[in-house]
Amino acid sequence: MRSDVALRRLDQVSLTELLHTAIQDADPPEVMPPVEGPDGWTADRQAAFLRFHRSRSLAADPVEITFTIVAAGKVVGAARLFPLERAGSAEAGVWIGRSHRGIGVGGAVLELLLAEAREEGFTSLYVSTDPQNAAVRALMARRGVSLVRDADALTAYIDLTAEAR
Template sequence: MCSEVSLQPFDQGLLKELLHVAVEDADPGEVMPPVPGPGGWTPERQAAFVRFHESRSLAADPVEATFAVIVGERVAGAARLCPLEEAARAVEAGVWIGRSHRGVGVGRAVLGCLLDRARADGFGTLFVSTTPDNTAVKALMAGIGVDLVRDGDVVTAWVDLAAEAQ
């Protein structure tokens, strides 16, 4: 599976494809911050999804790097690396995969790609944050020997990129 999965830096064309994948194959809550109003992929929420990515990763001065997750030749989800202001040489990782591609190793391959990229970009630590019920992320972290620590409604992990490479 790993060799079929790659990360492609975002551009407007990929953003359009990603919106399509998100609408067809994911819930809004899995792929973007909350937007008030009726649930589901309303036109307002789709516009907010595009604005979210344009403002964060396609702006002149991006706050994070976003990548389309490519499986074979198709967009299957997104991954991001966001440098943390509050911790030197630390970067937060995020990922979502469309429902139809989950459970077959894509997430694990993406984690490997993100670890490699973060290390190559000179970061020393990778930060991951999710909810306590996210068993897939817990399994991903367990797979690289890293424990998640619970703090109320959030669980977090700090991955030492130097140690993880050994």
């Protein structure tokens, strides 16, 4: 596993850096909910990206925990833990900038996010992905996690109570 990858709690300063990474290295649909208007990083979409994280993670009463993903000292993406109604479960959300994909960052992030989720007291981590997402399928297979079809998605609950691997 890569040892130069870390998760750092999002704050106002790193949010600016995260937006910069998203603009340079990702498409809006990969990193934020849909916003109407022309494609690309329009001013509206950039403002919505900042609002999204400020309202969800940096508010006085946050609804989820967001981390920046730092690889070799640079912010390259984001990882989120969103508590679900199912007791003890949190949903994982991860995106990594295009130029840092496929070189082991995601594998390291998964292990770090599992550790953070355990630390926060969650007992399972919910993963939901598009069936076309070969990288997530490979990450789950490597951990021995079976994804099951749920409507249009492939999903799994990863047990966090088992001994850390």
